[in-house]
Amino acid sequence: MANSDYYIGLISGTSVDGIDCALVQFDNDQPNVIATHFKPSDKKLREKILQLCRGKEIDLELYGQTDTEIGRLFASATNELLDKASIAASSIRAIGSHGQTVFHYPRGEFPFTLQLGDPNSIAALTRITTVADFRRRDMAAGGEGAPLAPLLHRNCFYSPEHNRVVLNVGGISNITVLHKNGQCCAFDTGPANVLMDYWIEKHQQKTFDKNGEWASSGKVNQALLELFLDEEYFSRPTPKSTGRELFNSSWLLGKLQQLGEQTAAEDVQATLLALTVNSIVTDIKQLVSPDQVYVCGGGAHNGALMQGLQQSLNNCTVESTAAAGIDPDWVEAIAFAWMAKQTVEGIALDTSAFTGASEAIILGGIYQA
Numbered sequence: 001m002a003n004s005d006y007y008i009g010l011i012s013g014t015s016v017d018g019i020d021c022a023l024v025q026f027d028n029d030q031p032n033v034i035a036t037h038f039k040p041s042d043k044k045l046r047e048k049i050l051q052l053c054r055g056k057e058i059d060l061e062l063y064g065q066t067d068t069e070i071g072r073l074f075a076s077a078t079n080e081l082l083d084k085a086s087i088a089a090s091s092i093r094a095i096g097s098h099g100q101t102v103f104h105y106p107r108g109e110f111p112f113t114l115q116l117g118d119p120n121s122i123a124a125l126t127r128i129t130t131v132a133d134f135r136r137r138d139m140a141a142g143g144e145g146a147p148l149a150p151l152l153h154r155n156c157f158y159s160p161e162h163n164r165v166v167l168n169v170g171g172i173s174n175i176t177v178l179h180k181n182g183q184c185c186a187f188d189t190g191p192a193n194v195l196m197d198y199w200i201e202k203h204q205q206k207t208f209d210k211n212g213e214w215a216s217s218g219k220v221n222q223a224l225l226e227l228f229l230d231e232e233y234f235s236r237p238t239p240k241s242t243g244r245e246l247f248n249s250s251w252l253l254g255k256l257q258q259l260g261e262q263t264a265a266e267d268v269q270a271t272l273l274a275l276t277v278n279s280i281v282t283d284i285k286q287l288v289s290p291d292q293v294y295v296c297g298g299g300a301h302n303g304a305l306m307q308g309l310q311q312s313l314n315n316c317t318v319e320s321t322a323a324a325g326i327d328p329d330w331v332e333a334i335a336f337a338w339m340a341k342q343t344v345e346g347i348a349l350d351t352s353a354f355t356g357a358s359e360a361i362i363l364g365g366i367y368q369a
């Protein structure tokens, strides 16, 4: 059977919670989600990934083996998705695989970003042409390499009648501002789940703070919040992007040490949630007076966070992207399915408003089935 116009998007984000897989058909750049699958992270592999994220001294063997292991997992997640949907691999035109970021450093003389998940393994084990390594091509064109999903946000959420913001609350949070006049911009606002997940795991042995309940049980420590916000990244001009290289356990523990007083663990969690809300809202208010904020990523399920956002943005609605027709859990995977389509069709993408790349470019390398 000839390849149809089905595409699969795969991503494991900064939270390292698991692999999001979406099988999508596109109608004039509008996604029609056919099937989805989530493959949760295995604890051992997650620890290896976090070790690589932390490390300046990288064990080459660990690096290489983890690359292959993640590639194989992305392939098995794809095969599970196809089984679930009863769709043959031959019906898929291409996979767009983001991979797993282990390092993202867009600054300095030799900026680089590194996503693991060997695309050769994905193509070999799924028998589907795989497009991968999207971010490095953007960086080579002078861009930050991130965020890229705003390209899809613009296709799906732009309205000539309303100023809109798409807010993706993953490990790191990023916003896409879509002015009704057609102007848009996007960047990473800073840390979100990455620090809250770390803190609840350390104190409660849970992988995340469900609905922000633990944070809600604590009180915001204003002095700590000010120390958190006293971070050069927040005032850095755009384009900008960030990750675990900056916002990690050392960053948080350093701030707590600077505070120099005992703080209840739940108050730290409350303050981390306040940091997430505060940094996002400050950035939004500087750029636009939105009518609607649509939230995607795991943070859309955090009721306390959604409430905090709505309270600070009281002149607009704050809702999950589901209100605009796209399930918040799959927006990023859909974006990489769409990017794979652009790559195999040879379409150059203009990311200049989002990443600062100097020209429109065809993103991603193609690994033939």
Ligand SMILES: Nc1ncnc2c1ncn2[C@@H]1O[C@H](COP(=O)(O)OP(=O)(O)O)[C@@H](O)[C@H]1O
Pocket: 012, 013, 014, 015, 016, 017, 018, 169, 170, 171, 172, 193, 197, 207, 208, 209, 210, 211, 212, 296, 297, 298, 299, 301, 302, 303
């Ligand atoms: N019900 C929930 N309540 C609070 N937080 C949640 C919930 N579901 C998911 N999350 C958060 O979302 C994160 C995953 O979000 P995701 O968008 O996949 O981020 P990433 O792109 O970094 O992987 C989890 O690690 C968790 O912190």
Ligand SMILES: [Mg+2]
Pocket: 012, 013, 014, 015, 016, 017, 018, 020, 170
């Ligand atoms: Mg995730």
